[in-house]
Structures are given as C-alpha cells and as structure tokens.
Amino acid sequence: MKHLTLLFIFAGLNAAFAQAQCEADATVYLTDFIFTPSDFTVSVGQTVAFVNAEGTHNVDGTAESNPVAFFLEETEGNIDGVCMGTVTFDVPGVYTFTSSIGVQPELGMTGTIVVDAETLSDVMADFTGGGELENLAAWQSCWAFTTYYSANYINGQSGNTGWVGGVDLAGNEEYTVFVPTDAAVNDLMELMNLSQFDMLAFYDMIPALAYHIVPGIYMASDLENGMLLPTAEGQSVSISIGDAGAMVDDANIIYADITAFNGVIHVIDDILAPAGYPGATTWDVIVQSPDHTILEQALMAEGLDEALRGQPILNDNEPAEGPFTVFAPTDDAFFALAEANGFESVQALLGSQFIDDILDAHLVEAVYESGDLYNGQNLPSYNNAGIINITFDEVGIEANTAPIIQADMLAYNGVVHSLGEVMPFDFPDPEGTCGSWTITMTCSNGGPDGWEGSSLHVFADGTQMAAETMMTVGSESFSIPVDEGSRLDVIYNNAGWGAYHGYSVTDQNGTIVFSSSGTPLSVYGLNPCEEEPSCGLIEITFTDNSYDGWYGGNMGVFSESGLEANIFFNPDFDGDGYADYQGFSTRTVMVTVDEGEVDFLVSSPVVYPTQCGYTVKNPEGDIIIDETNTNEAPPSTLNYVICESTASSATEAESTDRSISIFPNPVFTTAQLQGFRADDAWEVDIMNLQGQVVHQQSGLGNGILDVSNIPAGIYAVQLKQSDSVVKVLRFLKD
DSSP states (O other): OOOOOGGGOOOOOOOOOOSSOOOOSEEEEEETTEEESOEEEEETTOEEEEEEOSSEEEEEEOOTTSSSOEEEEEEEOOTTOEEEEEEEOOSOEEEEEEOOSTTTTTTTOEEEEEEEOOOHHHHHHHHHTTSTTGGGOOHHHHHHHHHHSOSEETTTTEEOTTOOSSOOTTSSSOEEEEEEOHHHHHHHHHHHTOOHHHHHHSTTHHHHHHTTEEESOOOGGGOOTTOEEEOTTSSEEEEEEETTEEEETTEEEEEEEEEETTEEEEEESSOOOOTTOOBSOHHHHHHHOTTOHHHHHHHHHTTOHHHHTOOTTTOOSSOOOOOEEEEEEOHHHHHHHHHHTTOSSHHHHHTSTTHHHHHHTTEESSOOOGGGOOTTOEEEOGGGOOEEEEEEOSSOEEETTEEEEEEEEEETTEEEEEESSOOOOOOOOSOBTTBEEEEEEEEOBTBOSSOTTOEEEEEETTEEEEEEOOSSSEEEEEEEEOOTTOOEEEEEEOOSOGGGEEEEEEOTTSOEEEEEESSOOEEEEEOTTSOSOSSEEEEEEEEETTSSOSTTOEEEEEETTEEEEEEESOOOTTOSSSOOOOOOSEEEEEEEEOSEEEEEEEEOOSSSGGGEEEEEEOTTSOEEEEOSSOSSSOOOEEEEEEEOOOOOTHHHHHHHTTTOEEESSSBSSEEEEEOOOTTOEEEEEEEOTTSOEEEEEEEESSEEEEOTTSOSEEEEEEEEETTEEEEEEEEEEO
C-alpha cells in the first residue's frame, strides 16, 4: 500500500457520526484497555465503525499530528456491543487515537489508522518501477517531476530533500500534469547536447517543469479549443483541438486521463517550452533564425557547428569549447560581401579559403551580452583570428564597424548578436604576377561525409597560403594567387580515410599540372609561369620500421635551379604550437627537379634513426637511390644526376668547376671550401631554405667557411667568381 507522511498533508477531513447503526468498511472493537485491531490501513473515503464491547471508553483522535481531528463521546459497553459511531476518512495520512479517560492511554489503549491514497507522485512511480504504466515510456520526465515537485519519496515514507516547495504532487492539492515521453526528453537532450544527469541538474529545469503543471483537474473532456490554462510557472499553456485530438502548445496529448487521488496526468509527445527562455545552444539560435541560413551553412561546412553545440556551463561529464559570443552576419550581409569583393556568388565565397578566417573573426570564446559591452572594448576572436573592436554611437553598437541590429539572442552556452554587415576582411590580391591557381578537393562515397580531419596545405616559398578541408561528399575548389619564380608545395595531411580523398592543381591557363587521389600524395616544387621541369617529377618514399614517421627529420632536395623541396615530417598543422606526431611506416611524395645534379640533404630523424631510410624513383619509375638497408641513420645523397644537362654556357662553366666542394658535409661549425687554385678569388652567399642570405664571405684559394653563427638546417651556397655565379653547393648544418 502507499502511505503519506503526515507533515505534508494540508487538507480537511469530513467526519460523519452515526450513532444508530454501525455500517462501515472496517470495524474497531473496544474492550478494557485494547482496540482490536489497533493498527490498520484504509483507503481514502472509507468509513471506520467503533463498537464498545466492554468498559467505559471514548475515541479521541484529536492528536495534533492527525491530518484532521475526530472524537466519539464516552459510552458504556456491553457484550452485545454498543455502536459509538463511524468516521469517514476523506484525507490521506496517519491518524492516532486513544481512549482518553483516566489512565487508559498510559495502559496502552491506543491505535493507528493509515489512510492511503495514490497520489500523482505515486502514479508517476509506476512509470519507472515496472508498473502497468511502464510501457508509456515517460519515466525520465516522471523522475524529474518527483525529484523536484514531490515532498516525499518511497510512497510517502521518507522526506525528499530535493523538493523545491510550492507544488507538491504527493500532497492534497489538485493538479493536472502534462508529462513528456522519453523520446521527447531524448530529443531535447540531443538538441542541448546534455547527458541525462546534466539535463536533470541544469538551472532552468525547475521552472521548465512547473510550466507542465496546471493547478486544478482538467480531464480530456474538459479541454476546449482556445482554452488558456495558467501553469505553476506563471505563464499559460494553450489548448487546441484538431482532427488528431487535443494539443497543449505544440505537443500532442497521446495518452489522457491517468487519474490519481489529487489530480490527472496526460502524456504528451514534446517538451513544453515557456516563452522568454534561452535557446538550447548558440548553434540552435542560428539554425532557428530565418535570417542566418548562410551563416548556418558556412559554420557547418567548416565544422564549427560542433563547437557551438557544446555545453561547457551545464555539462559536467565532458569538456567542451566555449561558451561563445557569436556576432552573426545576416544572409543579406553575406550576399553584399560576396558582390563587393568580386565573387561570382555567395557559394563561391563560402567555398573560398577565406571563409574559415572570416568565421573565426566573428566568434569570441566567452559570453558578452550587450550590457557587458562598452565603447572602445577589444575582444579576442576565436583561434587568434584578430580583435573585435566595440564602438558605441548614437545609432547603437558596432563590432569592427559592423552594426549590431539585434542583440542578446541568449542560449545556454552563450549569446548571439545579429550583424547587419560582415566585419571588414582584408582579402588578399586574388591574382599574383602569374595569375591564380585553383586547387580542387574531392571526397568520394564510401567513407565519412568529408575529409574527417584530413586537410590540404598550400605553401609558397615556405609560407602557408591556404589550409583547407572538406565536410561533405563531392568536390570543393579554392584559388590562390601565384607569382613567377615562386615554389609551390601542396601537402596532404592524412588523418584517416585517405582512400576516398583526392585533389588536383590547375594553373592559370586551365591546365591540370598535378593530381592525386586514393590517399593522395603531396607534391613539392611546382613553378608558376614556367615550362615543365626539365627533368620531371621524381618519387621519394620514406620508410620507418619503428613507425615513428621520421620524427624530427627533414630532407631538402636541390637541383640546378636551387631548392626544389623542403620535406618536413612534423608540422604544426593543428595550431597548438607543438610539432604534430604523424607516425608512419612508409610515406611517398612527389618532387619536381631540373636536369643536372640533384642533392638530397638529410637531417636525420631523432627517434630510432637507424630504422629510417628512403628510396628515389626517376620520372620513369625506376629506383635510382636506395638507402633503406644501411643499418645506420639515412645519409645524404649529393651530386646525383637524374637527367643529363642539355644546357650550355653557364652549365658547362659549372661542370668545369665540379671539383669545388665543401668538406665535411654535414657541417658542425666550420667547413673547408676546396678545389680552388691558390690565386682564385671567390665570394659566397649562404642562403636558407626561404632564400634569405644568412652569411657572406670571400677569400683566395681554398679557405675555411665559418658557419658557427647560423642555426641547424639545410643551406645553399652560391659561389661567385668575377661577379657571376659559377656553382651552387649545398650543405647540412648540424
């Protein structure tokens, strides 16, 4: 049976006394100093008769703890039994009674009646505890209601410290409760990105539940179209009647009229949302806005939707980025930006390499409502994309001169301010001296939707020009300006599922100069505005039997025209300030080289270098260098002729001086420049991989090069005689 703690009973009792005849649902017999039975349970509305069979007694139920007092006057009993009267118990609770004549209470003439009632709280327990209502699948909501709006637990036998006061679903006041199904709760948890326990504990749960509770009893037959029912939260829910039945706000009543002593429950298929509450997340605010569909598309394409769905304030179970302030340009703002900057369409803008920087510049990883902003304030934008300067004028608030046209669209993980313009963005010149090249990325069906963390990085003379990824299946293109004489490297960063990825590089004339797919290869040394390399593309495969991926190693490839490739294995592609660990057993890259001598200068890996090696294939696919079985750190390979030189003049002059060399190589602090006659005058410029001169020196005959003041790395030495370059040498500084 279900019992109720007396402390929380707040109703009246209707007692009826019938002296003439003792017709009742239960009977208590009084003999000397004993009630029989003395401890029992009845239901609400049942009647108990008291019959005196021996002695002089009364029935005194006026104890202060009783929900309502009752009293039957003193009578003299006999063997036939004297009907003292009946009491009807309409209020649930625990009632104690005694015969208060003389010392009869002290002699043990006391009794207890428990008046049981199935309250709303009791009925909700049947949703969770395997009762007949379990199949309605609404136990999560019922658990929340009984956690916060039931004064006691365990069928009335213990107090509930979680009770917030006011509404008591285990009490005597009458309520109608609209209980959402588990499916509705799960949908809300997914929307808010919260676990079940974080959902139960979030700070607006209590008033949100109160919005589902209506004082009074409204059976399904009482609900009328257009009715407004005031809730315990303070706002009213609206009732509408359609072909499918009754609705509460936007929720359908799918199971009605589950009754209890103190009210009725209707099961609904959606969560009821009070007006004026924050959106679930900043992402949800953007998605629900009809004016921010382009921003929604752009954020999703760049993978920022997940960040904006995080709940760092509410969610204790897992880390999340944020909270966020989002300065959200409208659709019209994006159209205006695309048109003003020469993009064919807003989709071309979204597909450009600039969109990720534009988006980052509109996010702040902190919460700044309009009341927190002040004139002259500078806010750091997401991913160190820059500063957002806040200014105030007579019109309103501006963020980097973009006007805030709607402020304070609140969410549980931040706030969204709508902008009438996109913040100013410094687009680089779309064309260089050689026009622009287009890189097209592809993702085929069969794997995830997009590159799943893999990315493509484009470098010009060692400086990163673009870093792009894909979030969907299909193809996406972006363009970069290119200059004559520059060296382009396109590096594929494989984070998995590479078999479904590919890319192609198209020059300013629409010619595909390189393409690769099915775990695409990186390519080094593409030269804009020049004919194809005089030798062609060579293939270099790096091996590492320790699977550490040549960690800390490097290879520089030089041909007659200078540096062709600076191949590094631990870039900081994730932007955390530390070298990435990209373990592999084999990795292949493509490098353009010119005819004549080619140098492969190796900076040895720092982890298990003896497990590392490399092979080189010529443009025909033949292995011409194999340094995979040396049982030592991979050595450099110098002065290797892959394609014979067909040039004359300078090349012939250079060939006559091939005896000039640097020894030793690699170099520690000094090196011998040898091969000169005693009276040969010379000058050298030592340049790093970026083409910067880091050291100059001159001398007569064989001499010593002092490189003690330059850092470790790969360097080119331009040797000059009679003011003309006669030879280019390379060395590795340890």
